[in-house]
Amino acid sequence: MTASDILEPTAARRTVDAAQVDSRHKLFNRICAGVLIAFALIWLVPVLWALDTALKPNEETTKTTWLIENPTFDAFGRVLRDTDILRWFGSSLTIALITTIGTVIAASMAAYALSRMRFRYREALFWLVLAGIMIPGQVLIVPQFREMDTFNLLNTFWAVSLPQIPTAVAVFIFKQFFDGLPKELEEVARMDGAGYWRIYARIIMPLARPAVAAVAIFAFVSSWNDLLWPLLVLSNPDIMTIPVGLATVQGAFGIRYADTMASAILGAVPLVAVFLLFQRNIVEGIAGTGLKG
Amino acid sequence: MSTAETAVRPSTETRERPPKAGRAERHGRPAAAFLTPFLVLYLLFIIGPALYGLVMSFFNTSLVQSGLGSFAGFGNYAEALQNSDFWSSLWHTIWFTILTTPPLIVLAFVFALLADRASRGRWFWRLAFFMPFILPSAVVALIWIFIYTPELGLLTTGLAKIGIEAPVWLGDPNWAMPSLAITTIWWTLGFNFVLYLAGLQEIPRELYEASSIDGASQWQQIRRITVPLLGRTTTLVTVLQIIASLKVFDQMYLMTQGGPNFATRSILEYVYDEGFTNFRTGYAAAVSMLFFLVVLAVSAIWFGIVRRQEKGA
Numbered sequence: 001m002t003a004s005d006i007l008e009p010t011a012a013r014r015t016v017d018a019a020q021v022d023s024r025h026k027l028f029n030r031i032c033a034g035v036l037i038a039f040a041l042i043w044l045v046p047v048l049w050a051l052d053t054a055l056k057p058n059e060e061t062t063k064t065t066w067l068i069e070n071p072t073f074d075a076f077g078r079v080l081r082d083t084d085i086l087r088w089f090g091s092s093l094t095i096a097l098i099t100t101i102g103t104v105i106a107a108s109m110a111a112y113a114l115s116r117m118r119f120r121y122r123e124a125l126f127w128l129v130l131a132g133i134m135i136p137g138q139v140l141i142v143p144q145f146r147e148m149d150t151f152n153l154l155n156t157f158w159a160v161s162l163p164q165i166p167t168a169v170a171v172f173i174f175k176q177f178f179d180g181l182p183k184e185l186e187e188v189a190r191m192d193g194a195g196y197w198r199i200y201a202r203i204i205m206p207l208a209r210p211a212v213a214a215v216a217i218f219a220f221v222s223s224w225n226d227l228l229w230p231l232l233v234l235s236n237p238d239i240m241t242i243p244v245g246l247a248t249v250q251g252a253f254g255i256r257y258a259d260t261m262a263s264a265i266l267g268a269v270p271l272v273a274v275f276l277l278f279q280r281n282i283v284e285g286i287a288g289t290g291l292k293g
Numbered sequence: 294m295s296t297a298e299t300a301v302r303p304s305t306e307t308r309e310r311p312p313k314a315g316r317a318e319r320h321g322r323p324a325a326a327f328l329t330p331f332l333v334l335y336l337l338f339i340i341g342p343a344l345y346g347l348v349m350s351f352f353n354t355s356l357v358q359s360g361l362g363s364f365a366g367f368g369n370y371a372e373a374l375q376n377s378d379f380w381s382s383l384w385h386t387i388w389f390t391i392l393t394t395p396p397l398i399v400l401a402f403v404f405a406l407l408a409d410r411a412s413r414g415r416w417f418w419r420l421a422f423f424m425p426f427i428l429p430s431a432v433v434a435l436i437w438i439f440i441y442t443p444e445l446g447l448l449t450t451g452l453a454k455i456g457i458e459a460p461v462w463l464g465d466p467n468w469a470m471p472s473l474a475i476t477t478i479w480w481t482l483g484f485n486f487v488l489y490l491a492g493l494q495e496i497p498r499e500l501y502e503a504s505s506i507d508g509a510s511q512w513q514q515i516r517r518i519t520v521p522l523l524g525r526t527t528t529l530v531t532v533l534q535i536i537a538s539l540k541v542f543d544q545m546y547l548m549t550q551g552g553p554n555f556a557t558r559s560i561l562e563y564v565y566d567e568g569f570t571n572f573r574t575g576y577a578a579a580v581s582m583l584f585f586l587v588v589l590a591v592s593a594i595w596f597g598i599v600r601r602q603e604k605g606a
Binding site: 025028029032033035036039040041043044045046047049050053062064102105106107109110112113114116117118119120122125128129132134135136138139140141142143144145146147162163165166168171195196200221224225227228231232242243244246247250257260261263264267268271272275276279282283286287 | 320321323324325327328330331332334335337338339340341342343345346349354356400404407408410411416417418419420421422423424425426427428429430431432434435436437438439440445446447450479482484487488491511536540542543546547561564565568569574577578581582584585588589592
């Protein structure tokens with residue numbers, strides 16, 4: 001302050017300008033925040049509306065108001081009682097776990113070999129895996145379905161999980177992560193007589209926890225939300241996944257909108273609950289993996 | 294993000310070391326053991342079916358008969374290319390891509406830019422914009438069919454309150470696709486949003502500080518610094534978005550069943566109908582291959598752009 005006091009009037013004018021710019025910055029930031037909040041609220045409306053409707057009795061749902069005259073959890077009770085939704089949870093969870101564990105193990109093992117070992121056809125194999133990234137799973141549904149039919153695997157968890165386990169992107173992510181890990185630890189372990197399996201399980205995998213988390217989250221969410229493939233191979237209501245089950249009962253509620261919305265909320269709850277707990281990890285896992293997908 | 298970013302850089306170390314002929318086989322056996330689980334599944338369920346599908350596309354294969362059926366040559370391909378159903382479903386897919394891609398890029402960019410400036414509430418923006426992305430398509434469909442319900446749906450009554458007469462959304466052949474696009478924008482925006490947020494965090498703060506000392510306004514900063522420096526993120530988001538939009542199936546299958554009057558049948562739903570409803574497996578495999586070519590073309594264009602960007606940098 002004292003310095004500017006001594007300086008000429010032009011400097012004083014400049015501080016006024018700065019103050020003006022500063023207040024304009026503040027206004028600009030306020031407007032930005034306002035716009036963002038407005039859009040965030042718009043984005044929340046559909047889910048809040050579904051929740052609001054699910055808490056009404058069916059008769060009240062045609063009134064299209066946020067006000068709930070007689071709030072009740074009955075719709076949730078009816079969905080849990082009248083549909084197989086709990087069983088679908090079980091199927092989805094089993095399939096997603098098989099897929100996730102299978103993907104992490106198969107991809108990390110292959111990536112370890114590609115990253116640390118020298119062998120013939122290594123380059124060719126790497127390119128073969130890279131080629132897999134270019135093939136969208138959806139273009140394979142026709143031959144894959146016939147294959148499952150031939151193997152007699154239709155209407156089993158294996159039919160859903162097996163084609164989802166060999167994920168080329170996952171190998172790619174693990175390989176890049178392993179390539180970046182220092183080799184000194186392994187060299188010390190090797191001198192102590194540790195074999196490849198031991199180094200992989202005791203040194204590499206514990207260090208690769210961020211990559212494991214990213215791949216596992218991506219595999220789990222993709223498996224949990226997949227519709228087309230499980231729709232094709234699961235026709236038995238007893239082992240349907242949540243998306244397939246919800247798709248089949250979709251029209252069954254008719255105009256019982258509270259029940260319909262309760263089924264939607266229940267279908268969303270498991271992943272949303274996990275999301276609220278591990279928000280940052282999930283966002284980073286999906287963004288980081290999808291980036292290379 | 295930081296770990297993923299560091300992992301992106303391929304290690305040069307493996308490439309620098311020339312593979313010596315004598316050493317090449319040194320790890321042959323353990324390598325085979327480590328590669329076997331992935332490779333067996335990969336060959337059995339990805340590469341195998343890809344080749345099987347290619348072969349099948351040249352035969353009159355049927356879902357209800359075993360074996361490949363009679364040889365068709367390029368018959369299935371010729372039929373698809375002459376079939377108006379094929380072209381209209383391809384056009385619907387492209388129309389959907391045109392409707393969804395620009396808003397999903399622009400809105401995601403704007404929201405990320407605004408969220409990046411806001412000093413607080415990061416978890417709230419992520420919740421609002423990213424949470425829909427982890428909902429199963431069936432849940433999204435149930436909620437939005439209800440919102441689009443003629444007369445008593447939230448959107449119709451809401452618009453009526455401000456004096457706008459709403460269309461019948463999913464029931465109108467002209468409005469069905471835009472309706473599906475709106476739902477899709479709401480559902481999947483969060484993915485692009487977090488990619489842009491990650492990109493924004495990479496821009497060094499000093500650039501903004503330096504330019505504001507030079508008297509640049511915030512708007513100038515966005516135009517001269519933020520947008521150009523996010524060029525690579527935008528290329529990536531664009532190509533991922535185009536490919537994701539081309540693969541659309543769930544929304545149509547669940548919300549319109551391809552209707553009204555096939556106005557929203559996408560190419561994947563066409564494959565589904567021909568292969569699994571009409572049992573024409575060989576023909577469906579040929580259509581899948583044609584669709585694969587479209588996706589490959591998009592990836593190839595992207596690859597070309599990335600190479601040019603890297604040369605320019």
